Amino acid sequence: MKKIILGIILLFNFSLVAQNPILDIHTADFANIxxxxxxxxxxxxxxxxxTWIYTDSVKIIRFKFVKKEMFYRQSIKSCYVDYLVGEMQYVENGVEKINSLINLNINHSEIYNYNLYSYGKTNKDWYPKCLECPDTIERLPMSYNEPTNDDAGLEAAFVMHRADENGVEKIKIQYIETIGAYGIKPDGSPSITTNFTIPYGDYILIKEN
Structure with a gap:
């Protein structure tokens, strides 16, 4: 009897694996199954x-990233996905202009409710290109938005990679405008945002915690 029960359990587990195959997000044909x-x-x-931080005489930029495992992605072919998501804090001349870090404490049902989320692994030639990077570099592009943005068209490229130096944990972020503001909100009414608040540029951030 025990052997029969064990056999049923094994068959059930094999059935689950067949119905929910585990695929490598960085190499598989994404969202096709x-x-x-x-x-x-x-x-x-x-x-x-x-948490990673950049500081100079004018500004403080802080990004915090967490990994969301087995996030349910509803689509034509719904599936489960591992994402890296992030939020930000931006201080300019002592004035805090953005702080969305608390948004990471919310388990959103839609990934775009986080201001940053991963697209997957890429190389040095993904725009913006990393000209000084070795051919073997692995970079991470992220979808980027800001909580203060109300424009339907404004977009930026945001790509990062590890850039450790002398035992100090660092990341390099390349951040550049790709599409300017449309002047309208998603509902068609006039937007206020004309550009993102955090200035575009290349940044080296040090790991804070």
């Missing part, structure tokens, strides 16, 4: 998890 789990198998996202 219903109910598949697109997993960060080699833990590529883990190296970016934490």
């Amino acid at each position: 219903e109910n598949a789990y697109y997993k960060d198998i080699d833990n590529f996202y883990n190296q970016f998890v934490g």
